[in-house]
Amino acid sequence: MTSILTNTSAMAALSTLRGINSDLADTQDRVSSGYKVAKASDNVAYWSISTTMNSDNKAINAAQDALGVGAAKVDTAYSAIDSAIDVVDEIKAKLVTASESSTDKEQIQLEITKLQEQLSAVSQAASFSGENWTVAGADASNAVVVDGFIRNSDGTVKVTTAEFAIASYAMFGSISATGVGTGGILGDVMTIALTSTMTQGQIDSYLATVESALSSLTDAGAALGALTTRIDMQDDYASTLSDAIETGVSRLVDADMEEESAKLSALQTQQQLAVQSLSIANSSSQNILQLFQN
CATH class of the missing domain: 1.20.5 (Single alpha-helices involved in coiled-coils or other helix-helix interfaces)
Structure with missing residues (x-):
């Protein structure tokens, strides 16, 4: 039966067209945005996972930036330690020269004094972003470097850190107003003062002081080197982890x-x-x- 009031064929065709237009709009959105899950209504579970993981990935990238700042601080301190080792080596050589009885010990002391001043200058200049790891200062707390961001199984988050014991490895305990370093690893080296009447026993005592300082500087350099290795490894891992998270999220929400x-x-x-x-x-x-x- 044909009715001029109700056209069932047109109604069926219109319903089909509406469904096709709806699917076409969804497909066009995926093509233009590149996402198959762009909002929660597309897929609640995948949208929730991707939102959380994208947030965590931003935190990991921020931790990676913090690693760069920490690496710069470590490199600055290591450069100072390395330079100090060279200077102390020179002081050691001067003391060995002074062991010869015919040498002018007071002239040698003039050179040693300049080397001592250089040690203070090296330590004083080893500052990055307002932090100087070579001077312990009054508050000799450990230096802290952010090295990661993790999410625990219970959903809580935690920022991980690496530490450097400034009190144990500082070149000086403090720098005076006149720029002279005192205390710390090199405090005793700064007290070396040759005179023309100095005995070999006293020079040997100074040599022992220098050897002790060199050993401590070597330990400090090793500690900084180990910290640098950890930071480099963590930086590489953060990059790999970030890529893995991006790939995982992509599989959940990106359109084919x-x-x-x-x-x-x-x-x-x-x-x-x-x-x-x-x-x-x-x-x-x-x-x-x-x-x-x-």
């Missing part, structure tokens, strides 16, 4: 562009056919007029 482009072409064809079908269904009512014209 090959699949979506193929689906888009198919839906566009279906849309054209549905429009044509609706046009045919609407024309059937007009054909009834021919019955009355005859």
